[in-house]
Amino acid sequence: MTRLAKLLEAALIASGRPAAPDELLAxxxxxxxACILAALDELRRQYESEGHGIELVEVAGGxxxxxxxxxxxxxxxxxxxxxxxxxSGAALETLAIVAYRQPVGRADIEEIRGVSVGxxxxxxxxxGLIDVEGRSEGIGRPLLYGTTPVFLEHFALRHLGELPxxxxxxxxxxxxxxxxx
Amino acid sequence: xxxxxxSAVVDDSACxxxxxxxxxxxxxxxxxxxxxxxxxxxxxxxxRIAEQFLExxxxxxxSAAAEYLEMAARLLRIKAQMLLPRRGEDExxxxxxxxxxxxxxxxxxxxxxxxxxxTLSETRRSHFVSGYVAPERSETSPPLLLSLxxxxxxxxxxxxxxxxxxxxxxxxxxxxxDGAMATIRALMLRSSxxxxxxxxxxxxxxxxxxxxxxxxxxxxxxxxxxxxxxKPFGPMEIWRDAxxxxx
Numbered sequence: 001m002t003r004l005a006k007l008l009e010a011a012l013i014a015s016g017r018p019a020a021p022d023e024l025l026a027x028x029x030x031x032x033x034a035c036i037l038a039a040l041d042e043l044r045r046q047y048e049s050e051g052h053g054i055e056l057v058e059v060a061g062g063x064x065x066x067x068x069x070x071x072x073x074x075x076x077x078x079x080x081x082x083x084x085x086x087x088s089g090a091a092l093e094t095l096a097i098v099a100y101r102q103p104v105g106r107a108d109i110e111e112i113r114g115v116s117v118g119x120x121x122x123x124x125x126x127x128g129l130i131d132v133e134g135r136s137e138g139i140g141r142p143l144l145y146g147t148t149p150v151f152l153e154h155f156a157l158r159h160l161g162e163l164p165x166x167x168x169x170x171x172x173x174x175x176x177x178x179x180x181x
Numbered sequence: 182x183x184x185x186x187x188s189a190v191v192d193d194s195a196c197x198x199x200x201x202x203x204x205x206x207x208x209x210x211x212x213x214x215x216x217x218x219x220x221x222x223x224x225x226x227x228x229r230i231a232e233q234f235l236e237x238x239x240x241x242x243x244s245a246a247a248e249y250l251e252m253a254a255r256l257l258r259i260k261a262q263m264l265l266p267r268r269g270e271d272e273x274x275x276x277x278x279x280x281x282x283x284x285x286x287x288x289x290x291x292x293x294x295x296x297x298x299x300t301l302s303e304t305r306r307s308h309f310v311s312g313y314v315a316p317e318r319s320e321t322s323p324p325l326l327l328s329l330x331x332x333x334x335x336x337x338x339x340x341x342x343x344x345x346x347x348x349x350x351x352x353x354x355x356x357x358x359d360g361a362m363a364t365i366r367a368l369m370l371r372s373s374x375x376x377x378x379x380x381x382x383x384x385x386x387x388x389x390x391x392x393x394x395x396x397x398x399x400x401x402x403x404x405x406x407x408x409x410x411x412k413p414f415g416p417m418e419i420w421r422d423a424x425x426x427x428x
Contacts, residue, residue, distance in 0.1 A: 013311045057308075066308035075309060083306045089205045089295065092302075096294035112287055115206035115248045155301040156308075164297070169290050 004039040018062030060152035094120050103133040103144035207252035208288040222285050227263055231256035354388050361396035377417040
């Protein structure tokens with residue numbers, strides 16, 4: 001393994017969260033973006049070919065080292081790490097609407113879900129899955145919400161474009177372009 | 182009417198606790214009913230669905246949730262509108278169910294995305310990230326590495342900087358033990374038994390109380406009188422006995 005690949009490996013283990021290529025570039029003043037990508041690829045192949053317990057994945061616009069799923073149960077049984085709690089159906093509904101309609105206000109989400117979502121939005125904000133993107137020009141200038149990199153990480157998405165486009169879903173939403181990146 | 186039928190169900194299952202969270206809202210419940218009934222969303226048999234909706238809402242104790250009641254009212258209104266007679270082949274007739282159908286389709290699509298997100302997050306949950314966690318910066322400040330002399334010197338400097346320290350002035354107020362002894366002697370001349378409450382008035386200031394107490398103790402020490410307290414915090418009795426009179 002090249003020195004740069006080892007450096008990236010160490011950096012990703014230390015960071016835990018997905019590290020963007022720009023951030024990785026700061027590790028070595030002499031490395032070019034192409035060098036970084038080549039070293040990342042080297043690291044990924046290394047993990048695959050030699051049969052490691054971890055893998056290198058691209059997620060939320062960055063790179064992250066994760067444990068392999070086949071060991072998850074054993075790790076959890078030994079209480080060395082615990083899987084995060086599943087999000088409730090109500091939380092997922094709210095997130096789905098925010099993801100497809102962002103930036104979107106509370107009133108629009110409530111219209112679609114048919115229930116009030118104030119408390120749910122606060123919980124999602126607390127967990128960093130959504131964030132305030134701005135204010136609407138409408139009456140009362142309500143807050144508008146959008147998804148965050150934590151959202152992408154939670155669902156192992158590289159970017160929002162990985163979600164199916166609205167017109168690819170079985171039933172098209174009413175004529176409203178899905179503003180997906 | 183469905184409402185009446187439903188109330189019987191409520192009575193039967195009054196002790197049956199139902200989790201409110203089993204539905205994500207009135208639209209969710211409606212979609213489930215429509216699926217169970219195997220009917221088309223675009224052509225909902227509104228009377229039947231409305232009745233079942235009400236039954237479920239009452240049966241599950243959901244009637245406390247405003248959102249379900251609002252949907253129930255909406256369904257009943259649509260049901261009433263459907264019953265209004267239509268004039269022949271009226272081109273202008275608008276299906277009263279149209280708005281509900283649109284919302285249901287929209288909501289169904291949200292459910293579809295939810296299913297996808299569930300799968301994605303389940304996949305992600307089966308991976309762990311590396312466990313390094315940055316140590317939290319402690320909220321409490323480190324212990325002071327300071328000697329008492331340094332602390333006092335610092336306090337002194339601060340006090341000097343303030344033009345008028347404005348600290349509390351203690352005014353010396355001498356206790357009048359001799360005066361109190363004279364008062365007690367005068368009282369004892371008139372009666373051989375005196376109580377503490379006769380010595381000091383209710384409005385006495387603390388220096389008067391202290392003076393009286395010290396005077397009593399002093400007189401008792403000299404043998405001029407005797408003190409007795411039957412129980413702790415009880416009334417104190419002061420009396421002269423013959424022996425002390427003689428002395």
